Amino acid sequence: MGVPRSRGATNELGPDEDSGGAPPGCSGDPGVPVGEEAVPGAPSDGSELLAALLDGMDAALCAFDAAGTVTHWNREAERVLGWSAEEAVGRSGFAGWAVRRADADEVRARLMSAMDAPGRQVHEFALLRKDGGRVLVRTQSAGVRGADGKPAGVYCAFSEVHAQIDLERAIALSEALxxxxxxxxxxxxxxxxxxxxxxxxxxxxxxxxxxxxxxxxxxxxxxxxxxxxxxxxxxxxxxxxxxxxxxxxxxxxxxxxxxxxxxxxxxxxxxxxxxxxxxxxxxxxxxxVTAARLAEQEADRLRFRTSQLHRAARTASECEDPMEAATSLLDFALAGFADHVLVDLVAGERLVRTAATPFDAPGPCLLVAGGSIPARYAPGHPALQSVERTGTVRTSAGAGAAVSPAWAVERRWPRDAAHALCAVLRSRGRTLGVLTFLRAANRAAFERSDAAYAETVAARVAGAVDLARQLTRE
Structure with missing residues (x-):
């Protein structure tokens, strides 16, 4: 088989054979010069295109004719082994230059066996680089048939094993992911x-x-x-x-x-x-990571509330007036917990407003000026339910801008209130009143953990209120 000397093409490997009685140096086909042939067994009119395609491949590729002579050698094969197409094409097998002579016969036999076998065959060989180094390659070889259906040669695509393994790992990783x-x-x-x-x-x-x-x-x-x-x-x-x-x-x-x-x-x-x-x-x-982040938020919230209660207790211990101590406790409890707080104490059969934060703006919890004012709560009011049940009551109007101020006004609460938590004040087995915490609509409704914190605050406030009443009677 003979072809022009070029990358991805063949060299002239033997004497030209004239056909059809054409003059020496010419073939029977006037459009194809003698000695030019493309891939083994392929038509010869696309050799330049084939050479360009082979050189553009990412895989190293070489081809052998039926006698085992190298007919094709692309640029990637030159990169891997260092031998150029001019040096490789025309050699008989790999013996002595791309493979050690001791391994040459085995390598040749395994490569050329693909010519008679169906499908592709995969092998691994240690090939020689031009600089004398060795490189382990993985080959895929397949036989090529001529126009008459008979074996005409072998194609062999190869790449360095580590590159192939990297590719397989990448594919396996992507599939697993x-x-x-x-x-x-x-x-x-x-x-x-x-x-x-x-x-x-x-x-x-x-x-x-x-x-x-x-x-x-x-x-x-x-x-x-x-x-x-x-x-x-x-x-x-x-x-x-x-x-x-x-x-x-x-x-x-x-x-x-x-x-x-x-x-x-x-x-x-x-x-x-x-x-x-x-x-x-x-x-x-x-x-x-929702569960972990919620647990962290809850732990942070608990640490903050514990710290606030500790600071509140220290501040309250310095107050001479027990009711001042109660309002100081509520100021610390409000931070990060609620927007408003109301203190309604039992007076006979009704509740009276004793202390509260401002309705129209943020501010501290203060005692009602001029004395207590009766709380005009309608039957079924959450504060009254808390007193009747001697427990905590939570209620909410919803969340977002759709909350109507009428919901809070009907319950005698600040207009911006949307969520409420009422905790009963008890000391020495007696109900003293009710503590109401309020949140605006832009905050979340009170939860079970909030109720536990409110009950802790209510117990401390109840102790201060009980002490104030004892001192008043004395």
Whole structure:
């Protein structure tokens, strides 16, 4: 077989054979010069295109004719082994130059066996570099048939084993991440729409893996989508952040809305097939850390409240007037807990307002000027329920801007109140009154842990009120 000397093409390997009675030096086909042939068994009219294609391949490739002579050698093969196409094409096998002579026969036999075997064969060989070093390669070889259907040669694609292993590891890692990883993985395109969602992420987002594809993130995330999209845009423009970020989001699910905290990492995806990086999207990996963050918040809240109670006790111990001590306790208890506080004490069959914070503006808890004022509570009022039950009562008008001031006005509370917690004041087995904490609509409703804290404050205030009454009687 003979071809022109060029990268990815063949050299002239033997005497030309004239066909069809053509003059010496010419072939029977006037359009094809004698000695030019493309891939073994392939038509000869595309040799230049074939040479360009072979040189553009990422894999090292060589070819042998039926006699074992090297007919093709591309640029990647030159990079891996150091031998140029001019030096490689025309040699008989690898013996003595690309393989040690002791291994040459075995390597030749295993490569050429692909010519008669169906499909591809995979082998690993230690080849010689031009500088004398050795490199372990993994080959995939396949036979080539001629136009007559008979074996015409062998193609052999090879790459360094470590590069192949790196590729296989990368593929295995991506498949594992997108199948059964213990954290969510979402691939987002440049339009910020999910293109691949693993099983963990699908469960976290409240849908199936296929149903989530192509949907805008705003359809999945009720609150927090702006922060998430801003992070994705930043990654597309400037690359991945240096550290994970924690995002609080509210999800829309069949059971209702759920608020979650996701510890998220982002990776910009770019095509490896272009010289200039072309963004393909963003890889978003996240873990649900809601439980841990809520536990941390609760621990921080408990530490703060314990500290406030300690400071309140020290301040109250310096007050000569027990009622002044009670209002000092409430000033410390209000910080971070409520917006208003009311103190209604029992006077016969009714409650009278004894101390309160200002209705129209933030301020300290002060005793009512000029004496106590009867609290005109309607039957069924939460404060009256707390006294009747000798326990804590929580109530709420809802959250957000839709809360009407009429709800608070009807209950004789400040107009901005939307959430209330009433704790009974008891000392020495007697009910002394009720303590009412109020929050505005922009804050969350009182929870069970808030009730426990309010009861602790109420017990201390009740002790101070009881002492004040004893001193008054004396």
């Amino acid at each position: 997108l199948e059964d990883a213990s954290w969510g993985v979402v691939l987002v395109d440049v339009d910020l729409r999910p293109t691949v969602v693993n099983a963990h992420a699908a469960r976290a987002l409240g849908g199936s893996r296929t149903a989530l594809l192509g949907r805008p993130l705003g359809e999945l995330v009720v609150q927090g989508v702006e922060e998430l999209e801003a992070a994705l845009h930043h990654v597309l423009a400037d690359g991945a952040p240096s550290a994970p970020a924690e995002l609080w989001v509210t999800l829309r699910t069949a059971e209702g809305e759920r608020r979650r905290c996701w510890r998220s990492g982002f990776l910009r995806l770019a095509s490896p097939l272009t010289e200039e990086p072309v963004p393909l999207g963003v890889g978003w990996l996240f873990q649900d």
